[in-house]
Amino acid sequence: MSTATPTMPGARGRGLPILLGVVGLVVVLGLWFISAGNKLVALQENVNTAWAQVETVLQRRFDLIPNLVNTVKGYAAHEKEILEEVTRLRSQWGAAKTPEEKAKTGSELEGVLSRLLVVSENYPDLKANQNFRDLQVELAGTENRVSVERQRYNDVVRTYNTAVRQFPGSLVASLRGFTTDKPYFEGSAAAQDAPKVDFTK
Numbered sequence: 001m002s003t004a005t006p007t008m009p010g011a012r013g014r015g016l017p018i019l020l021g022v023v024g025l026v027v028v029l030g031l032w033f034i035s036a037g038n039k040l041v042a043l044q045e046n047v048n049t050a051w052a053q054v055e056t057v058l059q060r061r062f063d064l065i066p067n068l069v070n071t072v073k074g075y076a077a078h079e080k081e082i083l084e085e086v087t088r089l090r091s092q093w094g095a096a097k098t099p100e101e102k103a104k105t106g107s108e109l110e111g112v113l114s115r116l117l118v119v120s121e122n123y124p125d126l127k128a129n130q131n132f133r134d135l136q137v138e139l140a141g142t143e144n145r146v147s148v149e150r151q152r153y154n155d156v157v158r159t160y161n162t163a164v165r166q167f168p169g170s171l172v173a174s175l176r177g178f179t180t181d182k183p184y185f186e187g188s189a190a191a192q193d194a195p196k197v198d199f200t201k
Helices: 012-077 082-096 099-122 124-128 128-163 169-176 190-194
Strands: none
Touching: 012 082, 012 099, 012 128, 012 169, 082 099, 099 128, 124 128, 124 190, 128 169, 169 190
């Protein structure tokens, strides 16, 4: 007479909810991972868009420099050193490939342009030149836009870098290959410390 091992009543019934719970947890975690990854993608695109805006206003500055240098040279030719530095940095900015290189050169150029405008204060004939006055107004407007776009860019970089570094976003970032190498675009100390020059007086 054979004896069969009795099965516990309801064992299968208890296993099914556990299995469904595990599957549900995996699905929830998978959806969260996708959502967190998509958020990082959106933040990264915000950084790229903000940097494109910065580049647009820096390009405007880049385009104004030759006329500014030529006008100043006509009245202040012996300011050769600063004029050459402006020209060198303009070329360096044009050759820069990465946002880091462009931000660094852009900050240096900002400082040198501020020095150039301060030096030009010593040349009354230059200050009275209408072409120079128009260029100065255009450059001042461009520098204001650079400042605004720089702040917007730095804000989105901070948001992105924070999302990548904070847990649990850092876990998703490491698995998806996101890094915190987005550079801030700092303003030039020379430009901030330079006295303000009003050529409309």
